[in-house]
Amino acid sequence: MDMAKVLLGRLAGAALATGLLFTLTACSEGGADGAAEGKAVVIAPGRPGEEARTISPEQAARELPDDSPNAADRAYVRNMTEHHRQALAMSALAPDRASADGVKRLAERITAAQRPEIGAMERWAARYPAPAADAGGHDHAAMPGMATEAQLKELAGATGAAFDRLFLTLMTAHHEGALKMAGEALASGNNASVEEMATEVVATQTAEIHRMRSMG
Numbered sequence: 001m002d003m004a005k006v007l008l009g010r011l012a013g014a015a016l017a018t019g020l021l022f023t024l025t026a027c028s029e030g031g032a033d034g035a036a037e038g039k040a041v042v043i044a045p046g047r048p049g050e051e052a053r054t055i056s057p058e059q060a061a062r063e064l065p066d067d068s069p070n071a072a073d074r075a076y077v078r079n080m081t082e083h084h085r086q087a088l089a090m091s092a093l094a095p096d097r098a099s100a101d102g103v104k105r106l107a108e109r110i111t112a113a114q115r116p117e118i119g120a121m122e123r124w125a126a127r128y129p130a131p132a133a134d135a136g137g138h139d140h141a142a143m144p145g146m147a148t149e150a151q152l153k154e155l156a157g158a159t160g161a162a163f164d165r166l167f168l169t170l171m172t173a174h175h176e177g178a179l180k181m182a183g184e185a186l187a188s189g190n191n192a193s194v195e196e197m198a199t200e201v202v203a204t205q206t207a208e209i210h211r212m213r214s215m216g
Contacts (some may be wrong), residue, residue: 076185145177
């Protein structure tokens with residue numbers, strides 16, 4: 001395997017996630033700084049007033065900021081995974097209980113968006129296992145926007161227009177809680193992948209909140 005290509009791929013992903021402006025290229029015929037033909041290099045922008053530098057992929061990798069997960073990143077992934085699971089459980093009730101086609105379509109969109117996000121968060125958690133000291137139980141019911149057991153029972157027993165109204169009320173609150181959690185991760189987290197996931201949640205669920213309010 002060509003390690004230069006591997007490093008370039010990793011750098012490209014990291015640069016996009018962190019906002020770095022590395023330019024990745026492959027020199028030929030004695031390119032910049034005498035690079036050998038076909039040798040991959042990275043053009044790193046200089047500070048204001050300074051010229052750009054031509055460096056190796058290995059050096060560029062060393063200069064990327066450390067985005068090791070911190071406690072805020074781990075809390076976000078752990079909690080948002082459970083938060084999404086409740087949204088899927090609520091949405092699964094809609095096909096048989098909702099009367100409005102708009103509510104049914106909304107539930108389908110929520111499921112289509114959040115199931116893959118759960119998968120992404122589970123893969124992230126497997127890649128970055130929690131320290132033993134942080135592996136204990138957590139009170140997921142206390143997370144922002146989570147429906148209570150009584151509310152879930154009421155939703156499961158409702159049908160028709162009553163279900164539609166309660167679903168929109170509970171899911172709007174649920175989404176608002178997700179926005180709060182994502183905002184905390186964006187403010188306090190350190191990992192680029194978590195930042196990307198939280199940003200996607202903000203974009204998707206903000207749009208869905210507007211849609212639900214227009215339906216209520």
